[in-house]
Amino acid sequence: MSNKVYVFKVFERFWHWSQAALIISLLVTGFEVHGSYKLFGFQNAVAAHTVLAWSLVGLWLFAIFWHFTTGEWKQYIPTLQKVDAMVKFYLYGIFTDAPHPFNATPLKKHNPLQRLAYLFILVAVGPMLWITGWCYIFYDNWTAWGWDQYLSLPWVATLHALAAYMMLIFVIAHVYLTTAGHTPMAHIKAMITGWEETD
Template structure:
């Protein structure tokens, strides 16, 4: 048995995919500025980076306003309910086909680990990136106002640290997006807005394809 929930509104889907595109653009252009790759020359990378940064700031301003006016901010409040069960599921259970310990509802869109991850993004990674980025951009105007131990090189290092943290989150986020009852179920939900919440019969199906993947991995290890 399964239930279809209209979980993600048009604005949420627009915000999610626009944010993803801008973050990827910022990562690529930022690493280009630091000489990690040669996909664009330095000046082009700087212009793209600055344009994407201002667009993302504008998007976040609208997103913050939307979350507080609609009450959607409540979905990000941290909770310890089933936190240990979710940690065990992501570390072990999903690889051996155990059922998902958290059931999504319209009142609880995100599981406890997702809430902590998103809270960390909003309270740690985002402020680190934006404060260091704006300091770097306007360094000529603000350098006399910052503490003496904080130089331009340190500001650039903090900005790079924030970028690597964001990249780590992005890679983990994409990987865990495949942890639904099928590998593309969560991604499809973020495109259409409709999430299929499955009960025990569908969980058996999920156990099946995850078990097959685990067996294939074990087979490769045996051949080695």
């Protein structure tokens, strides 16, 4: 028997899908800028990547404001409770039709592994992307600002690409794990409607 619980508010769903669209677009344009393939042309990819990056900065600033004014920031406090149960579920429980060890509620929307993954994105991958990205954007000012003594463009490019690959791995894992609900589309449906079905 399952119950429906209203877990994700309208803004959370807007923020989630807008962020997803921006991050995927940044990956597509960024890997072209990095020289992985040709799709839009280098100059167009650079221009689009820059606009997308500033758009994501704006979205994140608004999301940070929203999370702190609503108290929703508490949803991301990491915990080690039930981490072992979540690891076992994702390693083999999914394949043996084991019950999910975590049910989302309005007060606890993310399981312990999600919280740890989001923390890693927030404190490691995100800052690495933003710092190296801003160094890229302001490359023409390095000499005037004295940054050219400390920064190397190949190193900035390598670190930016490394962080982008980590983000890509996160996106792939995130999309895969959305299929780990009681039906393959249950979690995706919850992020569209706001209603999570729980056992």
